[in-house]
Amino acid sequence: MFEVLQTKGQARRGRLILPHGVVETPIFMPIATKGAVKTLSSQDMEKLEAQIILSNTYHLLLRPGFEGIKKLGGLHHFMNWPKPILTDSGGYQVFSLSKMNKTKEEGVIFQSHIDGARIELTPESSIETQLAIGSDIMMQFDDVAAGGADRERHEEAMERSLRWARRSFGVFDAVVGASGRSPLHPDMTVRPSLFGIIQGGTHEDLRECSLRGLVEIGFDGYAIGGLSVGEPREEAFRIVDAIAPQMPVDKPRYFMGGGMPEEIVHYVRAGVDMFDCVLPTRNARHGTLFVWNVDPENWNPIEGEENDNFYQQMHITNEKFVFDESPIDPFCDCETCKTTSKAYLRHLFQVGEILALRLATVHNVRFYLRMMEQIRKTI
Amino acid sequence: MFEVLQTKGQARRGRLILPHGVVETPIFMPIATKGAVKTLSSQDMEKLEAQIILSNTYHLLLRPGFEGIKKLGGLHHFMNWPKPILTDSGGYQVFSLSKMNKTKEEGVIFQSHIDGARIELTPESSIETQLAIGSDIMMQFDDVAAGGADRERHEEAMERSLRWARRSFGVFDAVVGASGRSPLHPDMTVRPSLFGIIQGGTHEDLRECSLRGLVEIGFDGYAIGGLSVGEPREEAFRIVDAIAPQMPVDKPRYFMGGGMPEEIVHYVRAGVDMFDCVLPTRNARHGTLFVWNVDPENWNPIEGEENDNFYQQMHITNEKFVFDESPIDPFCDCETCKTTSKAYLRHLFQVGEILALRLATVHNVRFYLRMMEQIRKTI
Numbered sequence: 001m002f003e004v005l006q007t008k009g010q011a012r013r014g015r016l017i018l019p020h021g022v023v024e025t026p027i028f029m030p031i032a033t034k035g036a037v038k039t040l041s042s043q044d045m046e047k048l049e050a051q052i053i054l055s056n057t058y059h060l061l062l063r064p065g066f067e068g069i070k071k072l073g074g075l076h077h078f079m080n081w082p083k084p085i086l087t088d089s090g091g092y093q094v095f096s097l098s099k100m101n102k103t104k105e106e107g108v109i110f111q112s113h114i115d116g117a118r119i120e121l122t123p124e125s126s127i128e129t130q131l132a133i134g135s136d137i138m139m140q141f142d143d144v145a146a147g148g149a150d151r152e153r154h155e156e157a158m159e160r161s162l163r164w165a166r167r168s169f170g171v172f173d174a175v176v177g178a179s180g181r182s183p184l185h186p187d188m189t190v191r192p193s194l195f196g197i198i199q200g201g202t203h204e205d206l207r208e209c210s211l212r213g214l215v216e217i218g219f220d221g222y223a224i225g226g227l228s229v230g231e232p233r234e235e236a237f238r239i240v241d242a243i244a245p246q247m248p249v250d251k252p253r254y255f256m257g258g259g260m261p262e263e264i265v266h267y268v269r270a271g272v273d274m275f276d277c278v279l280p281t282r283n284a285r286h287g288t289l290f291v292w293n294v295d296p297e298n299w300n301p302i303e304g305e306e307n308d309n310f311y312q313q314m315h316i317t318n319e320k321f322v323f324d325e326s327p328i329d330p331f332c333d334c335e336t337c338k339t340t341s342k343a344y345l346r347h348l349f350q351v352g353e354i355l356a357l358r359l360a361t362v363h364n365v366r367f368y369l370r371m372m373e374q375i376r377k378t379i
Numbered sequence: 380m381f382e383v384l385q386t387k388g389q390a391r392r393g394r395l396i397l398p399h400g401v402v403e404t405p406i407f408m409p410i411a412t413k414g415a416v417k418t419l420s421s422q423d424m425e426k427l428e429a430q431i432i433l434s435n436t437y438h439l440l441l442r443p444g445f446e447g448i449k450k451l452g453g454l455h456h457f458m459n460w461p462k463p464i465l466t467d468s469g470g471y472q473v474f475s476l477s478k479m480n481k482t483k484e485e486g487v488i489f490q491s492h493i494d495g496a497r498i499e500l501t502p503e504s505s506i507e508t509q510l511a512i513g514s515d516i517m518m519q520f521d522d523v524a525a526g527g528a529d530r531e532r533h534e535e536a537m538e539r540s541l542r543w544a545r546r547s548f549g550v551f552d553a554v555v556g557a558s559g560r561s562p563l564h565p566d567m568t569v570r571p572s573l574f575g576i577i578q579g580g581t582h583e584d585l586r587e588c589s590l591r592g593l594v595e596i597g598f599d600g601y602a603i604g605g606l607s608v609g610e611p612r613e614e615a616f617r618i619v620d621a622i623a624p625q626m627p628v629d630k631p632r633y634f635m636g637g638g639m640p641e642e643i644v645h646y647v648r649a650g651v652d653m654f655d656c657v658l659p660t661r662n663a664r665h666g667t668l669f670v671w672n673v674d675p676e677n678w679n680p681i682e683g684e685e686n687d688n689f690y691q692q693m694h695i696t697n698e699k700f701v702f703d704e705s706p707i708d709p710f711c712d713c714e715t716c717k718t719t720s721k722a723y724l725r726h727l728f729q730v731g732e733i734l735a736l737r738l739a740t741v742h743n744v745r746f747y748l749r750m751m752e753q754i755r756k757t758i
Contacts, residue, residue: 035730036727068701068702071702325451347442355420357418
C-alpha cells in the first residue's frame, strides 16, 4: 500500500506500507546482491538507518538456490534483516552476467556464471523464487534490450515484457491475491507488492505504450527500467521527465539502477519515489567517497535551480591526504566520520587493509541515506 | 610497572600498568600489523574488550614511514586507539619478509618488500621508531636465527641479540630514563616499558645464558622469542617449561607469536603472562573458527590435566552447514554469534562476500580474549 503525504511541484513525499514495515519515500535502497550489502552486516544496515534493501533474484537463484532459500525460510530470516526487501526479477542479470542465454517466448535459458549449470527463468519461476525469498516488493520478469539496441529490438523487448508482466501478475495474484499475504509470512497482515517495469529504451512512444499496458494489468507500483545503462544523462532525463508525470499518482514510482546524487535529485523532482544503485558501495571500494559541500540540514534540493555542487567525490587515496587528520566529511554523522581521519583511511587503502572498504562503504551508504532524509524533509 | 596479584602453581594473575592504561594478565594481544587488526576497526577492538594490541615496527616503518608516523602524532592518535600498544622491534620481519637483508654488527640493511627501497634498521633506529610510534611496550631489536639453523648460528644470534639488547636499552634509557615518560605522551605519568628478548633456539643452555645477560641489563619485562617457528610443540614446551620459572618473578613474561589455545594454556601454567598470535585472525579469514566445547564459565584451565578438548576448530565452509541455522558458537557472546547463523556465514564465504572475513574475525578474536578472561578468573 502506498500513500502520498505531501507534494512540492512534481516531487512527492510518501509512505509505503509493506509486510516488514513502513518505508518513508523518496527512498534509496542499498543493494545486497548476494544477501549482504558488500562489507556490511544486517545490523550495520540497521545502524545506518536503511529502511529497505534490494537483493538480486538471479544471484540468490544460483546460491543458495531456489530449494535452498525455501529451506532456509526466506531471505529475511537467512540474513537476519527485519525490515523490507525488494527483489529484482533476475531479467537484467540474465542478460548482463550469464555466460550464455537464449530468450524464447516462454522465458530465458541461461548458464550460471558460477558453474555453467543450465537454468531456466520464466515469469512464473521468477515470481515463485521471489515468493520463496519472501520479498516485500517483487518485480515482474522482463526482457531487457541491450543499451545500444535499435528501435525494433526495444519494441520487441517492451512488448515481450508486457506479456511477461501479465504472466508475472498471474502467478503472483494466484498465490497472494486471495489471502492478501505472503505465503512465507502468513502472520503478517500486510500484502506484499508486485511492480511492473516500463521498458522502451529512449523511445517516448514505446515507453508510453509500455506504461499503458502495465496500468491496464494493474500493479502495486511501477518502475522505469532499462535506463542508467550507458545512455547520455540527458536522454534518461528526457524519458523520466516525460513518463513520470503519466505514471499513476497513487502508486509508487521506482527508477531502477540509478544514479549519481544529482540524478536522484532530478528524478525526485520529476516525481520518482524509489531508487537503487551500486555507486555508493562500488565507489567506496575504489576509494571514492561522496562528501557534503554544504550542511545537509540547510540543503534544499527541491526548490531553486538544480545543481551538483552540494557534494563532491573525494579520492581518498590521493597523496594530498597523507597527513590530513581531519574527518572525511565533517557534516556526516556516520561511524567512519566520527572515528576515522582522512590520513588513516588513506593509509588503510594504501596498505590494502579490507577494513578500508568497510569504512568507506559505511560512509557512502550513509551519504545516500542522509541525502534521501533531507529530500524527504524538504518536500 | 607490573604487579603479580595471585598465583596458582606457576600460573600468575597480574596487572601491567602502562601509559595508556592498565592491562590485566595473562593477556592475549590481537595483531594490528599495519595499524589495524585485519578487518576490524579500533572501535570494534574496544567492543571486543581487547586491552592491548600489537603492531609491527617493520610494517609501519615502510608505510607510513618514520617521518610519517612522527608527523601523524604516533599510532594511538593515527588509528584512534586509546588503550596500550606493544610494538615488536622489526627484527623478525626483516628476516621473514624483506627481499634481501644483510646483517652486520651495526644492524640490518634490507630492501622493502613493497618498493625495494633500501632501509637500515639498527637497535637505535628500531627504538627511535617505537618511540615515534608512542608504544606502551617496546621490544629490543634482536637477531633472529631461522627455524632450522644450527647451534652455532643460534649462539651467534643469541649473543648478538644480547649486544643489541644493551644498545636498545641505551637509547631507550637516554630518552625515557630521566623523565620516566614517553616523549610522545609527556602528559602521561606512567613510564613506557622496554622488554628484552630471550633467544637461543631450542638450546636450554643458550636460553639461560641469554636470560642471564638480559637480567643483568635490567628490562621492564622479558620475552621468549624464536619459538613457534615450526619446531615440534614438545620442543617449545620443553624450553618454556625450563626457562619461564627462571625469569624474574616481578616482571611480565611474554611468549612471542604463539599459539593454539591449548598451547597458551600450557604456557600460562608455566608462568607466562602475555601472548600474541596471528592464528585467530588468519584462521578466521580462511573460514576456520574456534568454538567452545564447554561453557567457558565452567572451564577451569589451570587445575587438572591439560587437554585440548575445551574447544574445536570449525571449518564453516563445510557442506554440512549449508542449512544449519544454529549460531556459530552458543557459548560465545560476540556480535557474530548473536546475529549470524552457520548457514548464513557459510553462504557469505561461498559467494566471496568480504563481510564473511569480518564476522569470522570478530568471533575468533573474541574467543581468544574470552579464553584469557576465564584463565584470569581461575588463577
